[in-house]
Amino acid sequence: MATLNKVTLIGYLGHAPELRYTNGGDPVAHFTLATTETWKDKATGEKKEATEWHRIVMYRKLAEISGEFLKKGSLVYIEGKLQSRKWTGKDGVERVTVEIIADDMRMLGGRHAGHEDGQQAAHDAEPRHQSAPAKGRQPQFEYEDDAIPF
């Protein structure tokens, strides 16, 4: 295919992760993440600020770790892909929501930093980047991905 779909974010959680479960019993976590950019208006010289809210979705082990260690205000590094999802509201209007399906997360502290225990890299499925030294790597857990209807 030769295509790439990647999102990298560092931001603050707007609320604690909401943890749910699929029919198959797999955990799914949802939360929002805020990134803020600031700049100085060239004309008026005044400081400006804009916040972007991102919808983060995590599955399986990453969902569990986030559910356990992340809180409102946590600062995290997130890596994932963009995925849009169509849904129809009660008003009968079809809408599209764009979400980031995360597959890597690192806790960076922040206002309400979590337990020391959580200060690690966490990945969806097999670790790839940080967690993959040249020798002695470990396979990890088995997950059935079928049926994640949320």
Place this chain on the structure above:
Amino acid sequence: MATLNKVTLIGYLGHAPELRYTNGGDPVAHFTLATTETWKDKATGEKKEATEWHRIVMYRKLAEISGEFLKKGSLVYIEGKLQSRKWTGKDGVERVTVEIIADDMRMLGGRHAGHEDGQQAAHDAEPRHQSAPAKGRQPQFEYEDDAIPF
């Protein structure tokens, strides 16, 4: 701040860039970009494929270059940030559109690869990444690299 909002894509243009102009006369380009992932269904063993469409927006010089060299089917590398935008349709319903505001683009060829002339990196505003070689880059900056013992 300490936040980061970054998207990295490699994909195919769904249509040639639409070039418009702001009131101030600055060019703005819009196009869609397809990324496709393929996988094999664990249960049935059949090949699966899913395509994600991304809405790309470019300004100024990057918009001009894209308008000139990119076509339907072009393969490009895009770097930018996520930005959501609210708008109200003719039906009076408010919706949110998520776009990627690009600030870096590289042509990678594809089915209808553009001119050789366009086979370069292009950036919004001042170059940052690729554009700072060790020696002889910019007149306003002469550095003797020989003696950097670190």
Place this chain on the structure above:
Amino acid sequence: MATLNKVTLIGYLGHAPELRYTNGGDPVAHFTLATTETWKDKATGEKKEATEWHRIVMYRKLAEISGEFLKKGSLVYIEGKLQSRKWTGKDGVERVTVEIIADDMRMLGGRHAGHEDGQQAAHDAEPRHQSAPAKGRQPQFEYEDDAIPF
């Protein structure tokens, strides 16, 4: 061209930035950055850890900001490119040193987090990423976002 050379790091400074000046008077900062990965040895089950040290180089404004706000132990996000440099030691042996020429830096706190004033994104040359919000950013660019039906 169509090439890309990019490094993204989050790590801890091994020592405060060393600030020097080129003949032309431009500031250059050097420091080392540690990234650490941990894993569990599959066979023995024991915890393993490996630290990688990266040589970071910054120029101009980014060098100044880092010289002012970063210390030993600071946690930072760094973006840049790989660049190798040949040099001959006093022993007459030629060696190659690989450095990361940074063009983006964000302070993330860490043990000895810097001033609040330093808690911002900093870029080499003109800002590109974070710095281009949808409205009201720059005087030289007025865009009416209301009517971008795409």
Place this chain on the structure above:
Amino acid sequence: MATLNKVTLIGYLGHAPELRYTNGGDPVAHFTLATTETWKDKATGEKKEATEWHRIVMYRKLAEISGEFLKKGSLVYIEGKLQSRKWTGKDGVERVTVEIIADDMRMLGGRHAGHEDGQQAAHDAEPRHQSAPAKGRQPQFEYEDDAIPF
């Protein structure tokens, strides 16, 4: 840990991958990758160009795929981490080599584009990014990582 060590490259292979095997029988591929940046000298106005050569290392399945499909001149997207390795030459001098341990590769074509069959994303270990749709994902292969001494 909260650290990150990531390299992203798009470049051309300097030579076909050299495929070797560890004592444990696992494949390891080595090749060099060229990234080139071009700029115009502000003072003289002449075109400048600098090429950076990166040492890429791949293991297991990624090594196999690369050994099969990549050639001299292939254009690829590479993702991985920086890792330095000390070694002592026949002259008794200790040197450090910095390599990129790749965990993701996408073929982008290039001068001598490979088989159509190879035009896919390939990952080290479990797929994470592109290859991880919401449903029906697949675990993949089992590899014993022990003993990769090259």
Place this chain on the structure above:
DNA sequence: TTTT
């Protein structure tokens, strides 16, 4: 030489 960092950090958790």
Place this chain on the structure above:
DNA sequence: TTTT
């Protein structure tokens, strides 16, 4: 609406 792209591409392989």
